[in-house]
Amino acid sequence: DITSWLDKKIEDLSKGMQQKVQFVATVIHQPQLIILDEPFSGFDPVNANIIKEQILRLNQEGATIIFSTHRMETVEELCDNIALINRSKKILDGSVQAIKKEYRNQTYRLE
Structure with missing residues (x-):
C-alpha cells in the first residue's frame, strides 16, 4: 500500500525505496x-x-538505455552493446555476443 508513503520525505525512505522513487521519476515521462x-x-x-x-x-518501447555496472551477468542479461571503461578510458567496445566470442578463453585483470 503506497498511501502510507505519500507524506514521507525521500530522505526518510530506505535506500531501496529512494532508488525506486528516483527510477520512477526518471522514466515517468x-x-x-x-x-x-x-x-x-x-x-x-x-x-x-x-x-x-x-x-x-x-x-522494447524504443528508449536507449545507458547504465554503469560492475556486474557482468547483468550486462549479459540486458545489453546488446557494451563499452568497458578503465580510468576514464574506453578499452573495449562492441556487441556482447562478439566480445564474448572473441574473449571467451581469456581473462583480464584491471588494476
Whole structure:
C-alpha cells in the first residue's frame, strides 16, 4: 500500500525505496534516452528483477538505455552493446555476443 508513503520525505525512505522513487521519476515521462548509474545497487533480488523488467520494457518501447555496472551477468542479461571503461578510458567496445566470442578463453585483470 503506497498511501502510507505519500507524506514521507525521500530522505526518510530506505535506500531501496529512494532508488525506486528516483527510477520512477526518471522514466515517468517516457524519455528516449535514459542514463542510470548502478541502477541495481541496494536492491534485493526481487526488486532488482522488477527494475530489470522495466528496463527491458522501456528498451522494447524504443528508449536507449545507458547504465554503469560492475556486474557482468547483468550486462549479459540486458545489453546488446557494451563499452568497458578503465580510468576514464574506453578499452573495449562492441556487441556482447562478439566480445564474448572473441574473449571467451581469456581473462583480464584491471588494476
